[in-house]
Amino acid sequence: MRTVSRSGVALTVVIVAGLAAFPFVFQANWVVNIAVFTMMYAGLATAWNLLGGYSGYISLCNAAFFGVGAYAIANLFPTSGGPPGSTPFLILPLLGLGAAILSIPIGWVAFRTRGVTFAIVTISLLFVAQTLAFLMRSFTRGSQGMGIGVPRFSVATYERPFYLALLAIFVFAVSVCWYVRRAKLGLTLFAIRDDEDRARGLGVDTEIAKLVTFAMSLGITAMIGGVWAYYITYIYPQFAVDPLITIGMVLMVFLGGKGTLWGPLLGALLLVPAQRLLAQNASTARWYLILYSGVFLLVILLLPRGIIPSVQDLIARLRSKSDRDTSPPAATVPTVRTEVVP
Amino acid sequence: MSAQTLLEVDGLSKRFGGVAAVSGATFSVDTGTITGLIGPNGSGKTTVFNLITGYLKADAGTVRFEGERVRRANPRRLYRRGLSRTFQQARVFPEMTLVENLVVAVAVPVWALGRRGISRADAARAEELLDRFGLGSHAHRKAGELSFGQRKLLEFATVLLGRPRLVLLDEPASGVNPLMIEQMERHIRDVHAEGVTFLVVEHDMNLVMRLCDPIVVLDHGAKIAEGHPADVRADPAVLDAYLGD
Amino acid sequence: MRLFVQAVILGLLAGGVYALMASGLTLAFGIMRVINVAQGVMIILGAYVSYTLFTHFGVDPFLSVLFVVPVVFVLGVVIELVFIRPLRPSEREELSLLVTWAVALGIEGVLGLVYSTTYRSTIPSYANAAWRIGGFAVLQVQVYAFGLSVVILAVLGVVLAKTRFGRAVRGTVQNPASAALLGVDERKVAAIGFGLSVATAAAAGAVYGVVTPFNPGSHYDLISLLLTIIVLGGMGSLPGTVVAAVLMGVSQALLATYISPTSAKLTFFILLIGILVVRPQGLFGAVERGKL
Numbered sequence: 001m002r003t004v005s006r007s008g009v010a011l012t013v014v015i016v017a018g019l020a021a022f023p024f025v026f027q028a029n030w031v032v033n034i035a036v037f038t039m040m041y042a043g044l045a046t047a048w049n050l051l052g053g054y055s056g057y058i059s060l061c062n063a064a065f066f067g068v069g070a071y072a073i074a075n076l077f078p079t080s081g082g083p084p085g086s087t088p089f090l091i092l093p094l095l096g097l098g099a100a101i102l103s104i105p106i107g108w109v110a111f112r113t114r115g116v117t118f119a120i121v122t123i124s125l126l127f128v129a130q131t132l133a134f135l136m137r138s139f140t141r142g143s144q145g146m147g148i149g150v151p152r153f154s155v156a157t158y159e160r161p162f163y164l165a166l167l168a169i170f171v172f173a174v175s176v177c178w179y180v181r182r183a184k185l186g187l188t189l190f191a192i193r194d195d196e197d198r199a200r201g202l203g204v205d206t207e208i209a210k211l212v213t214f215a216m217s218l219g220i221t222a223m224i225g226g227v228w229a230y231y232i233t234y235i236y237p238q239f240a241v242d243p244l245i246t247i248g249m250v251l252m253v254f255l256g257g258k259g260t261l262w263g264p265l266l267g268a269l270l271l272v273p274a275q276r277l278l279a280q281n282a283s284t285a286r287w288y289l290i291l292y293s294g295v296f297l298l299v300i301l302l303l304p305r306g307i308i309p310s311v312q313d314l315i316a317r318l319r320s321k322s323d324r325d326t327s328p329p330a331a332t333v334p335t336v337r338t339e340v341v342p
Numbered sequence: 343m344s345a346q347t348l349l350e351v352d353g354l355s356k357r358f359g360g361v362a363a364v365s366g367a368t369f370s371v372d373t374g375t376i377t378g379l380i381g382p383n384g385s386g387k388t389t390v391f392n393l394i395t396g397y398l399k400a401d402a403g404t405v406r407f408e409g410e411r412v413r414r415a416n417p418r419r420l421y422r423r424g425l426s427r428t429f430q431q432a433r434v435f436p437e438m439t440l441v442e443n444l445v446v447a448v449a450v451p452v453w454a455l456g457r458r459g460i461s462r463a464d465a466a467r468a469e470e471l472l473d474r475f476g477l478g479s480h481a482h483r484k485a486g487e488l489s490f491g492q493r494k495l496l497e498f499a500t501v502l503l504g505r506p507r508l509v510l511l512d513e514p515a516s517g518v519n520p521l522m523i524e525q526m527e528r529h530i531r532d533v534h535a536e537g538v539t540f541l542v543v544e545h546d547m548n549l550v551m552r553l554c555d556p557i558v559v560l561d562h563g564a565k566i567a568e569g570h571p572a573d574v575r576a577d578p579a580v581l582d583a584y585l586g587d
Numbered sequence: 588m589r590l591f592v593q594a595v596i597l598g599l600l601a602g603g604v605y606a607l608m609a610s611g612l613t614l615a616f617g618i619m620r621v622i623n624v625a626q627g628v629m630i631i632l633g634a635y636v637s638y639t640l641f642t643h644f645g646v647d648p649f650l651s652v653l654f655v656v657p658v659v660f661v662l663g664v665v666i667e668l669v670f671i672r673p674l675r676p677s678e679r680e681e682l683s684l685l686v687t688w689a690v691a692l693g694i695e696g697v698l699g700l701v702y703s704t705t706y707r708s709t710i711p712s713y714a715n716a717a718w719r720i721g722g723f724a725v726l727q728v729q730v731y732a733f734g735l736s737v738v739i740l741a742v743l744g745v746v747l748a749k750t751r752f753g754r755a756v757r758g759t760v761q762n763p764a765s766a767a768l769l770g771v772d773e774r775k776v777a778a779i780g781f782g783l784s785v786a787t788a789a790a791a792g793a794v795y796g797v798v799t800p801f802n803p804g805s806h807y808d809l810i811s812l813l814l815t816i817i818v819l820g821g822m823g824s825l826p827g828t829v830v831a832a833v834l835m836g837v838s839q840a841l842l843a844t845y846i847s848p849t850s851a852k853l854t855f856f857i858l859l860i861g862i863l864v865v866r867p868q869g870l871f872g873a874v875e876r877g878k879l
Contacts (some may be wrong), residue, residue, distance in 0.1 A: 058681050112863050116622050116680040117822060120814045127811035128856040135849055185455040191446045194435035202447040203421035203504055209455060247688060289696030296689035300682060301673050
């Protein structure tokens with residue numbers, strides 16, 4: 001049942017408190033640097049899950065909106081403007097809103113297709129965005145890249161504000177997911193996932209629901225792109241609009257569990273630290289793509305439903321088994337598959 | 343057009359590639375009837391349903407519902423106007439609970455999408471309906487766990503939440519056991535008694551002859567007979583269609 | 588007018604090669620409902636193999652097709668058996684896209700290890716030779732590549748139309764269930780079909796390196812183009828794919844001539860949006876009947 005359970009609240013409090021305390025407990029810059037990227041992907045994956053996990057529509061253009069957010073911040077706070085301090089964090093909500101509005105006409109076209117064609121159309125959008133990032137020189141300065149004003153945060157805790165900003169966005173994303181799941185919108189998305197044609201036949205506003213969710217998901221993605229750009233302070237088209245970012249978030253959602261609240265976070269926690277360590281070490285960086293692909297293949301082939309749903313299933317099975325073992329045989333009259341209804 | 347005509351189908355046609363699935367089907371459904379739509383396999387019955395409800399676009403022909411012509415048929419809008427349907431394969435939302443399956447069919451305006459998914463009133467109404475269809479004890483199970491027959495009942499119950507004037511039933515009795523057929527028949531009669539009109543496609547002739555009046559017979563996508571069950575049964579054209587070729 | 592004709596000629600030549608590259612995608616989707624994102628990397632793989640054969644052993648790129656095709660065919664069969672077959676049919680369409688994307692990343696990684704990310708080009712003696720016909724200049728390599736594509740497509744067409752295997756493939760495309768009832772071994776058709784679909788791409792790849800410089804990351808440029816072509820063509824229609832590919836080649840050449848070469852990179856996007864707004868099912872696609 002989708003009501004507020006006490007254990008759910010407790011779990012949320014523990015997770016959020018633990019994540020918030022992390023950079024204060026582990027202060028080494030390289031550790032918090034990894035934590036920044038982990039939180040970034042946790043947010044991206046959670047945003048992807050909102051549409052991909054709930055409605056089943058596999059959108060692969062999210063990295064394009066990551067880039068939109070990154071370039072928006074780069075244009076608003078150029079190197080020449082001096083250190084922008086915390087202003088970029090404060091305008092993130094507006095940035096998210098702008099990106100969400102931008103996504104609506106794009107979604108309107110993309111949602112004319114379904115299933116695998118939708119996925120293909122959104123891949124095309126991703127590549128177009130990358131090409132545009134190279135071509136629209138007045139907005140992106142093309143392949144020479146673009147600098148952002150460097151903040152004057154204290155060196156010892158330099159990563160901390162970025163981490164906390166990304167944590168805030170992640171918490172916002174999880175809250176949106178939680179709210180949507182309980183709302184009419186969530187029911188609508190689940191119905192779309194299960195059988196969209198039938199949902200239409202039951203008067204469900206599938207078009208609006210898909211568009212609204214697409215916009216929310218991409219708005220959050222753009223906000224995260226903005227923080228990323230500010231953090232790394234110099235951006236290039238091939239990294240701001242990177243297919244690997246899209247594939248990364250999808251992979252984390254699949255690993256943690258599609259359509260679950262905390263699955264994307266779990267996926268990010270498991271994968272991003274390993275990914276960062278690999279990429280930073282020159283001798284392993286050459287194997288990066290190969291290992292990435294290997295992990296992806298293993299997850300999809302061995303654990304296609306993700307960790308959380310598989311564990312839940314296991315627990316349910318163990319429970320029903322122990323029930324059966326302890327109750328007398330007379331009580332095991334099948335209740336599910338009977339045709340006879342009183 | 344008589345005053346109590348609820349649905350009027352005129353010259354409806356649809357081709358798939360070179361094959362005519364429906365060619366000039368013309369018939370009407372009067373308010374308050376349980377009209378049967380029968381015909382041998384491949385005679386275009388399900389296609390007619392898909393055309394009426396807007397799942398397919400007709401090549402030619404018109405459909406009128408409550409006297410108004412349906413332009414650019416769209417399943418969502420038709421449902422909200424009071425025309426809903428079930429599917430042959432008993433389509434439910436398998437990963438959603440029975441209650442959720444029902445509540446999703448409660449028509450809400452777009453701006454209410456942010457409201458609570460299952461309000462108390464929704465839940466009460468859903469559970470009442472589930473009890474009526476004998477599914478109350480499964481209310482919080484996933485619909486995918488139900489038997490085929492139970493799914494048919496759930497699907498039928500679901501469309502009632504739209505407060506329909508006309509329900510199109512696509513083979514309500516196929517693939518279910520005789521006991522379940524009896525139940526289904528009882529539920530159809532109950533709902534009918536409450537003022538809902540039905541158009542039923544069904545292969546179980548005993549059920550059709552008991553339940554439906556009048557009956558429309560299709561063959562090769564066109565109407566070949568129409569009338570009371572006894573007349574239709576005696577019609578040589580109908581016998582030909584079923585026994586011939 | 589001269590410019591226009593020149594552009595159309597170039598576009599037709601390029602479109603013919605695109606048709607060969609994309610027809611494999613259509614075949615795989617038609618038979619198995621699999622979207623093969625690794626199609627682009629297979630082309631690049633073909634280009635590298637051909638490049639190596641040329642630089643080390645002096646084998647002509649057009650001759651190396653004879654080597655590339657069987658090698659990549661086997662690789663394709665292995666990919667089908669190991670990565671695609673285990674997917675559950677109900678999720679195959681969407682998951683295949685992600686799985687083959689992962690395969691593409693892996694192959695890209697291997698190519699990066701072996702060849703580094705430097706751009707390469709296969710340059711045989713005739714690489715820059717051109718014919719002048721009625722004042723229009725045409726690179727010989729492009730004509731050969733076009734010719735090769737037409738030949739391979741024709742062979743593919745004959746195989747599908749005349750052989751037992753072809754009948755099995757067509758049966759599976761139209762109705763997998765009844766094909767299985769008629770004794771078609773769906774699993775065999777899938778493995779061979781997938782092998783064929785990537786081998787045709789690699790054949791195009793063997794000569795791709797002569798026309799265009801490439802590096803391991805180039806497969807992204809190709810796959811975005813090819814995926815758009817199969818959507819335009821209507822997902823699973825071979826004639827649709829060929830028409831869409833030619834349309835793509837010609838409009839790219841026209842945009843490059845009249846606006847700018849860089850804007851030609853966006854051609855596929857403009858075409859895609861245009862088609863989706865007017866005709867979401869693609870140029871040749873029928874409204875899916877089975878979907879209901």
